[in-house]
Amino acid sequence: MNIAEIDLNVLVVFDAMHQHLSVTRAGQALGLSQPAMSAALAKLRAQLGDPLFVRTGHGMRPTPRALQLVDPVKRILETVRADILLQPAFDPATAQRSFTVITPDIGELVFVPKILAYNQRHAPGVTIHSVAISSPGAGEALASGEADLAIGYFPDLAKPGFYQQRLFRNSFVCVVRADHPRIQDHPTLDQFLAESHAVVRPAGRTHLYERFLESQNIRRSVRAELAHFASLLTIITTSDLIATVPRDIAHVFAGLAPIRLVDPPLQPPAFHLKQHWHERVHADAANVWLRKLVRDLFHD
């Protein structure tokens, strides 16, 4: 007999019959009426060419052929339950897994160290591969599976097929070297514009503060234009330049070098940093674990 000719539901019927040894009770267990259960049993008998369960004075009793089938049927049903119906669990303590996370170089300074510190204690086999992909390409990378998660400011990913979760509210702050000769804690707009500025413009990313100044028709003297936030710290500590950066990165800088955080004279509307993922991995246990970790570590 060809497997395609068998309705595999009959295995469920067989198992229920073996458990209850009664057509009525087996039917109740499967949500079938007694006649429907009887019909299912008749179908099973026809397919296997054996009466399987026969009526005796002590209820329905299995035939030798039925007894022969008990273990194989249980194995098959258990395999279906465990390997097909149950979501595979993700155990961070034992998992050997690498996650690719899209985040700008700010993210590598702000997010990655905390994730790694957590993993070192609780998920020793989990590694993080950080990639800086610009906003338009991030969606493609998430959809193709090239990346698992994007963390940061990705307004292009607010579209069908993608999920997002807000992590924290961010704003801007100015940074200068600790012994800057002119800039005090609350510079006026004139004082701010009188200084020379260092600006970070990572390729392919939205520059919120730049756009804000343009919308206000404000021009400043830019002395250094950088592609990476990481280079900014050295430049600030060795010059009189002033830079306006997201507050989270400024706090990381303050822990690394003698700099001061200063309120900017103009503050654009606050923005939210989020994590984004593709619907393809929405139910994936490993991805769910990573998202929960990111939320627990960074949600304000």
Added chain:
DNA sequence: GGCGGGAAGAGAAAGCCTTG
């Protein structure tokens, strides 16, 4: 999208079998 055919299941009823 509407229609028709087939499959499956429910419910009712009648018949059969076994036990006490």
Added chain:
DNA sequence: CAAGGCTTTCTCTTCCCGCC
């Protein structure tokens, strides 16, 4: 022989699928 449980048959409903 009555009671309980299984089987069979019939009718009706629902759902799915293919066709136009």
